[in-house]
Amino acid sequence: MTRTEFMQGNVACAEGALAAGCRFFGGYPITPSTEIAEHMAARLPGRQGTFIQMEDEIASIAAVIGASWSGVRAMTATSGPGFSLMMENIGYAAMTETPCVIVNVQRGGPSTGQPTLAAQGDMLQCRFGSHGDYSIIALAPASVQEMFELTAKAFNLADRYRVPVFLMADEIVGHMRERIVIPDRVEIAERRPLEAGALPFQGGADGVPGFPAFGRGHAVHVTGLTHDERGYPRTNHPKIHEALVTRLVRKVEDARREIADYDAVNPDAEIVFVSYGAPARTVQQVLHDAGDGGIGHLRLKTVWPFPEFALREFRNARTFLVPEMNLGQISREIERHVDQAVVSIPKIGGELHTPGELARAAEGAR
Amino acid sequence: MTFLDWYREDRLPHIYCAGCGNGTVINCTLDAVESMGWSREETVFVSGIGCSSRAPGYIKTDGLHTTHGRALAFATGVKLANPALQVVVFTGDGDLAAIGGNHFIHACRRNVDMTVVCMNNFIYGMTGGQGSPTTPRSALSSTTPYGAEEEPFDLSLLAVAAGANYVARWTSYHVKELTRAIRTGLETPGFSFVEALVQCPTGYGRRNRLREATDMVEYLKTHSILLQKKQRMEREGQEVPPGMIPMGEFVRRNRAVLGARR
Ligand SMILES: Cc1ncc(C[n+]2csc(CCOP(=O)(O)OP(=O)(O)O)c2C)c(N)n1
Ligand code: SF4
Numbered sequence: 001m002t003r004t005e006f007m008q009g010n011v012a013c014a015e016g017a018l019a020a021g022c023r024f025f026g027g028y029p030i031t032p033s034t035e036i037a038e039h040m041a042a043r044l045p046g047r048q049g050t051f052i053q054m055e056d057e058i059a060s061i062a063a064v065i066g067a068s069w070s071g072v073r074a075m076t077a078t079s080g081p082g083f084s085l086m087m088e089n090i091g092y093a094a095m096t097e098t099p100c101v102i103v104n105v106q107r108g109g110p111s112t113g114q115p116t117l118a119a120q121g122d123m124l125q126c127r128f129g130s131h132g133d134y135s136i137i138a139l140a141p142a143s144v145q146e147m148f149e150l151t152a153k154a155f156n157l158a159d160r161y162r163v164p165v166f167l168m169a170d171e172i173v174g175h176m177r178e179r180i181v182i183p184d185r186v187e188i189a190e191r192r193p194l195e196a197g198a199l200p201f202q203g204g205a206d207g208v209p210g211f212p213a214f215g216r217g218h219a220v221h222v223t224g225l226t227h228d229e230r231g232y233p234r235t236n237h238p239k240i241h242e243a244l245v246t247r248l249v250r251k252v253e254d255a256r257r258e259i260a261d262y263d264a265v266n267p268d269a270e271i272v273f274v275s276y277g278a279p280a281r282t283v284q285q286v287l288h289d290a291g292d293g294g295i296g297h298l299r300l301k302t303v304w305p306f307p308e309f310a311l312r313e314f315r316n317a318r319t320f321l322v323p324e325m326n327l328g329q330i331s332r333e334i335e336r337h338v339d340q341a342v343v344s345i346p347k348i349g350g351e352l353h354t355p356g357e358l359a360r361a362a363e364g365a366r
Numbered sequence: 367m368t369f370l371d372w373y374r375e376d377r378l379p380h381i382y383c384a385g386c387g388n389g390t391v392i393n394c395t396l397d398a399v400e401s402m403g404w405s406r407e408e409t410v411f412v413s414g415i416g417c418s419s420r421a422p423g424y425i426k427t428d429g430l431h432t433t434h435g436r437a438l439a440f441a442t443g444v445k446l447a448n449p450a451l452q453v454v455v456f457t458g459d460g461d462l463a464a465i466g467g468n469h470f471i472h473a474c475r476r477n478v479d480m481t482v483v484c485m486n487n488f489i490y491g492m493t494g495g496q497g498s499p500t501t502p503r504s505a506l507s508s509t510t511p512y513g514a515e516e517e518p519f520d521l522s523l524l525a526v527a528a529g530a531n532y533v534a535r536w537t538s539y540h541v542k543e544l545t546r547a548i549r550t551g552l553e554t555p556g557f558s559f560v561e562a563l564v565q566c567p568t569g570y571g572r573r574n575r576l577r578e579a580t581d582m583v584e585y586l587k588t589h590s591i592l593l594q595k596k597q598r599m600e601r602e603g604q605e606v607p608p609g610m611i612p613m614g615e616f617v618r619r620n621r622a623v624l625g626a627r628r
């Protein structure tokens with residue numbers, strides 16, 4: 001039975017994971033993400049799942065990757081400093097094509113920064129934070145409802161593309177309480193198992209190999225070293241490295257349209273806001289107050305791979321306004337893709353843009 | 367079947383130097399695993415990074431060759447998510463005790479059901495013979511050119527103190543004893559730690575007047591003393607010759623276990 005509840009964003013994230021069949025959580029407490037771990041600790045044992053508080057974030061993501069190879073849906077949740085610690089193993093997950101979900105409830109940084117205040121300062125780190133070339137998927141929820149829905153979706157994307165998927169939340173959506181509708185069941189797209197006779201690291205037509213979970217007789221060797229399609233280390237072969245890393249990037253980038261999730265409001269507008277996460281709510285207020293359809297809004301729910309084609313839905317756009325709780329991380333990505341003016345509206349310190357600030361920015365762009 | 371059936375023959379030749387002790391320890395481990403009657407399907411080998419950590423790549427089972435120092439954290443996830451899997455970890459002294467030291471003490475404390483075989487060559491082999499947390503005092507390495515000044519860890523005592531259910535130490539010379547110890551580790555529920563002192567002619571021997579592989583094996587043989595004998599000598603007030611390394615079973619106990627087969 002679908003039910004309506006009043007719930008905190010972090011709790012909704014945990015509930016979304018459970019609904020999607022997550023059965024392993026490994027984590028280390030850090031504000032403002034801790035409620036996710038606490039809720040998983042309370043709920044997983046009753047569902048034949050495992051919660052473990054590891055000794056640090058490096059161990060947390062390592063345990064999550066290990067659990068994923070054991071064949072279960074697995075996740076961790078953290079915030080900035082913990083996210084930084086996870087980076088080496090996130091690259092390992094990308095290289096070994098391990099499905100897993102990493103939640104980052106962003107706080108002000110760099111360093112320990114502002115533990116209790118919101119930010120969106122880790123958007124580029126999640127895309128590029130580990131060494132080498134690779135590609136990942138990142139989602140950005142703007143409401144408690146989306147903390148639930150996008151977490152569940154993250155597991156499907158992780159399994160579909162054999163890739164780490166990030167839920168890039170922020171302290172505001174993590175800690176706000178809202179009405180949320182919890183469906184009876186969520187769509188679950190399970191991992192495609194490795195077919196008999198297929199190689200564990202050979203991409204098919206879509207570049208994504210089936211998953212050879214441990215314990216099923218595949219005798220798969222998983223290594224972070226450059227490997228061939230059997231999984232055997234081949235570290236001194238330029239062509240093998242090129243083919244592998246190119247496939248890892250392409251399997252995600254070439255599926256941009258399939259992965260993309262966004263709302264395009266008032267596509268005929270000349271002034272267009274582009275936003276994700278909590279600032280999207282202020283933009284929604286500005287559009288509501290203006291009430292004339294003269295302002296457009298591209299609200300991204302998928303940030304990586306960047307859905308640049310969505311910008312072209314706004315055919316009459318003269319100016320893109322990009323409010324972010326950082327000094328302009330995604331606005332730079334937008335600049336790469338459009339000829340129109342792109343105006344970054346940065347705000348850091350932990351407070352959300354006010355409707356007045358954004359209304360004035362829109363007015364100034366007219 | 368023999369333990370040789372566990373090898374992934376199409377991965378040979380291996381990368382180990384001539385005279386390296388790691389091959390002996392892999393043989394002993396596979397012999398012990400084979401004697402347990404485990405199927406290849408249910409057995410997973412996990413490792414970090416280093417010469418010793420290359421072992422899973424040569425074994426025909428599911429294997430996870432992870433990041434430097436993190437093998438035990440990965441293995442914890444593998445085991446807890448599917449306790450039906452038998453998890454064996456290969457690691458080196460640098461991998462386990464330096465970068466992985468935190469994971470080591472916590473895996474012992476949690477007493478996760480797995481067996482860890484540490485090939486301790488007193489050195490970082492793969493990166494070219496730098497000092498490690500087990501490099502003996504005054505031993506030479508490429509980063510202790512004037513002799514190591516830091517006190518080394520005794521990995522087995524560390525594992526006992528941190529809470530492992532089974533701890534034993536032997537050397538690559540003691541093939542039978544080592545195999546038996548690993549087998550006991552595999553049989554014992556909880557965290558089992560078996561330390562195998564091995565010769566590394568390339569990284570350690572060359573710099574410490576143990577140039578030939580056999581020199582270092584001879585050194586390990588002549589500097590071994592049974593733990594119980596050492597304790598008895600101490601009790602009786604006899605002097606134990608300096609530099610003798612105690613071998614044998616350090617602990618076998620029955621603390622509560624995490625991740626045992628359901
Ligand atoms: C994060 C990180 N730091 C450093 C290294 C480089 N590295 C590779 S192997 C190794 C040391 C291995 O020594 P040990 O664990 O004793 O194993 P051995 O090679 O002696 O068997 C180091 C430092 C690495 N791969 N990753
Ligand atoms: S460097 Fe040492 S440990 Fe590594 S393969 Fe050579 S002998 Fe063995």
